[in-house]
Amino acid sequence: MTTAPAPIASGTAVLLVNLGTPQAPTPGAVRRYLAQFLSDPYVVQIPRLVWWPLLHGLVLPLRSARVARKYAGIWMEGGSPLAVHTQRLAARLQGLLPQVLVDHAMRYAEPALDARLRALAGAGVERLLVLPLYPQYSSTTTGTVAALVERERGPMQARVVEDYATDPGWVDAVAASIRAHWAAHGRGQRLLFSFHGLPQRLVDGGDPYAAQCQASVAAIARALGLDPSGYAMSYQSRFGRERWLGPATDATVRALAAEGVRELDVVCPGFATDCLETLEEIAIENAQLFREAGGSRLRYIPCLNDAPDHAAALAAIVRRELAAWDRAG
Numbered sequence: 224m225t226t227a228p229a230p231i232a233s234g235t236a237v238l239l240v241n242l243g244t245p246q247a248p249t250p251g252a253v254r255r256y257l258a259q260f261l262s263d264p265y266v267v268q269i270p271r272l273v274w275w276p277l278l279h280g281l282v283l284p285l286r287s288a289r290v291a292r293k294y295a296g297i298w299m300e301g302g303s304p305l306a307v308h309t310q311r312l313a314a315r316l317q318g319l320l321p322q323v324l325v326d327h328a329m330r331y332a333e334p335a336l337d338a339r340l341r342a343l344a345g346a347g348v349e350r351l352l353v354l355p356l357y358p359q360y361s362s363t364t365t366g367t368v369a370a371l372v373e374r375e376r377g378p379m380q381a382r383v384v385e386d387y388a389t390d391p392g393w394v395d396a397v398a399a400s401i402r403a404h405w406a407a408h409g410r411g412q413r414l415l416f417s418f419h420g421l422p423q424r425l426v427d428g429g430d431p432y433a434a435q436c437q438a439s440v441a442a443i444a445r446a447l448g449l450d451p452s453g454y455a456m457s458y459q460s461r462f463g464r465e466r467w468l469g470p471a472t473d474a475t476v477r478a479l480a481a482e483g484v485r486e487l488d489v490v491c492p493g494f495a496t497d498c499l500e501t502l503e504e505i506a507i508e509n510a511q512l513f514r515e516a517g518g519s520r521l522r523y524i525p526c527l528n529d530a531p532d533h534a535a536a537l538a539a540i541v542r543r544e545l546a547a548w549d550r551a552g
């Protein structure tokens with residue numbers, strides 16, 4: 224992970240950046256990961272003097288072991304799903320873009336973003352296109368990646384893709400994955416689009432995330448020819464006590480069961496790769512909630528991960544961004 228990539232002729236590289244994930248499904252590794260993640264002022268905006276004792280005295284001791292057990296339930300042979308799928312997607316993208324170097328990094332944990340930036344600069348990269356693996360922009364995700372890139376890019380010129388929430392190639396890839404899932408596993412009575420949540424305060428303060436999630440849903444539903452009565456949208460993974468974006472996924476899943484929906488399909492187009500929040504929270508926890516509320520089956524539709532048309536959509540975004548960069552000089 225720390226070896227410098229070979230120099231490339233064009234001096235241009237593409238860096239995929241994902242959130243990051245623990246190195247092992249153990250309380251210690253989860254604690255180290257959460258400590259770094261939840262110390263980022265872009266993610267938690269409580270003053271350090273107040274937050275630090277709470278984080279280290281309460282949140283980490285209470286959360287680490289419980290969350291480690293959840294990771295253990297979804298761990299793959301090659302590691303955490305988010306790490307495995309991100310690595311495979313980067314390899315697939317490199318195959319489609321032989322003229323540039325494709326690398327990947329994580330905002331938290333390994334391979335660390337700041338270390339990859341130094342390695343790329345050291346390998347002679349002059350121009351770096353950063354593609355955060357978040358289709359919808361939020362200051363808590365894309366924003367913190369952009370800030371770290373700006374601080375650590377060294378002599379490289381860097382450009383960050385802000386979002387691809389309604390990119391036609393990406394929308395078509397998501398729609399195709401939903402159609403393929405219906406063809407292989409049957410189609411439920413309703414399709415739920417579930418996105419990671421965000422404190423409502425950030426949305427009120429101008430974060431475009433919620434509007435972009437809505438735009439993604441509208442575009443995917445249009446590509447599928449869905450009637451508004453055929454789908455719903457909600458936000459999952461609430462953290463802490465303040466009000467988060469709603470409606471909440473767990474309440475929505477229960478409400479749909481109470482309404483008489485027996486077979487429910489759930490897709491998570493805010494996540495480029497499968498992770499704890501999809502494989503555990505949706506496919507295990509919410510599936511159980513749905514059954515407890517009277518539903519018969521919740522079918523989780525996987526993320527695009529390293530699907531060929533996912534890599535093709537990202538390659539098209541990269542080519543377009545590099546061309547725009549060339550034109551801008």
Ligand SMILES: C=CC1=C(C)c2cc3[nH]c(cc4nc(cc5[nH]c(cc1n2)c(C)c5CCC(=O)O)C(CCC(=O)O)=C4C)c(C)c3C=C
Nearest residue numbers: 242243244245266290305361363364419421462498499500
């Ligand atoms: C204040 C807390 C959090 C904000 C704001 C937040 C925004 C946010 N997160 C994602 C994507 C992912 N989050 C994941 C896990 C995760 N998220 C939080 C907290 C906030 N997220 C925590 C504490 C955790 C860890 C798990 C837990 O302790 O419950 C993941 C999965 C990581 C994995 O290893 O699989 C992803 C992906 C987005 C897109 C987002 C804002 C829009």
Ligand SMILES: [Fe+2]
Nearest residue numbers: 419420460500
């Ligand atoms: Fe999160």
Ligand SMILES: [Fe+2]
Nearest residue numbers: 460499500504
């Ligand atoms: Fe969660």
